[in-house]
Amino acid sequence: MKKLLFTIFLLALAASCLIGSTAINPLNASPVERDILLGLRLPRVLFSAVIGAMLGLSGSIYQLTLKNPLADSFTTGAASSSALGAVLAIALGLPLPLVPVIALTTGLVGLLSVYRLSKTNGIINPVTMILAGVVINVVASAVISFAKYFFEDSLSSIVFWLMGGFFVVDWGKLLFCALVLLVTYILFIGKALQLNLLAFDEHSAQSLGINVDRLRTVSFIVATALVAVAVSNTGIIGFVGLIVPHISRSLFGSDMRQNLFFSTLLGALLLVLADAAARSIIPGGAELPVGIITALLGGLFFLYLLRTRRERFWHG
């Protein structure tokens, strides 16, 4: 199954390189088309795959550590609080390498606030968590709106960036994000068996030899680092991390040794396809920010989850 999915992913990568405002026939490409293919589309498609993988991986970690099937970078408030830091950094004209650092800091503050607000007597209540996520999203949106109002000169770039997309991609950015993904994936996969035990109640996990607090804290920080790096490079692309861990669990089981791999791969696949759609959906060469497409997919998926599994969610 792993091989089949990987083949589908490679085919999607190839197809996504060839489609867009103009379709390119690789067997009969002009020099200009070859430049577009290798200089623009290939890095962009690879970049969308890496960002999708980052969001899928972070979603898998958030859902497990927060014991909440609705958790992802968007619903936990991590993405919007990371975006808040990134927007302020951009608006204040800070050097570009500082943007992910500021995004990570505000992202962690946002996520830890949600965690604190939703924890009662050592138990994370899923309903409270979603409400706390809403609070963080609202506060972050308010500050971002203020930044848009106050820093008028940066308005258009902030708005465009916030919608989420892969408009400007270079190999340096791509390699940096790929490296971050690789390092975090190796770290998580090395802890996959331990992570499984976080699915138990806290005392059971502890009695099985897990330092629950430490593992959960490290997982939070690393997953939020993934989100912060993704958000500071592409803006908010929501719901990828919500959708793919669910699909992975229903197809390949809940074992994190499988779920981490499939959430990462399916996240990459989903975003490559969404970006291909964003580039081709409007006739005449214009393109949509990919965040619009994932938000639409995510909204529908959220609705499906609420309709089919309502009882379990609202009773924790």
Next chain:
Amino acid sequence: MAELRVENLNFSRGEFNLQLDRLTIKPGEKVVILGENGSGKSTLLQLLCGVLHGMGEIFYDKKPLQKIPVSERARIFSLLPQFSEVIFPFSVEEVVLFGRFPHTDGNRFSDEDKKISEQQLVQLDLLHLRERQFNQLSGGEKRRVMLARVLNQESPIIFLDEPNSSLDIRHTLEIFELINRREETVISPVHDINLAERFFDRFLLLKQGQLLADVSREQLTPELLTETYNVVVTSGAPAFTFQHQ
């Protein structure tokens, strides 16, 4: 296997206070903790196995519990909490196998681990449920799966918080007989006094966080139980008796 020793244990939460000056539990003892709701049975259990921290000292094999790393502790103690859950759809087989985690290298389960897990499934009458999702089982079935997970840890001291809650009478009998037969030390709060009297050797009676008595079966009198539970307890034949067919 070694003894568990407690000295000057003290734990407070709000107005509740638990105090235990001295207690030694010898290897292989079957110890039941009796007391009314809120008397501190579960709290004492959690303190003894180190998932809850209080003042005072707990020693295993003369070594302070705080000095034993969490990973090593999992090879000494296993715990069945009063309420135990698993989020996400794991299979019965997976849940039981996770009990072998303390014996792994942290990355994978060995063939030996899988073999031992299978034996636990057989022992707890769960083989037919092995591929079912844990979350879809009945309360009693879930309890048996969690018990199999705990026994799979193969620890010399087993803490079981009301192991028979949600279990029918047949499975209750089977599980208490199993516990009674085992060589390990078992420490367990139980609500049913008759079952406790039948399957355990030593009785810790708790009242409002204080150890009222620490007695053997012969010393367990209706007067002591009356004082523990604030109800009149008399001895004599129960209304129904039960044993295997």
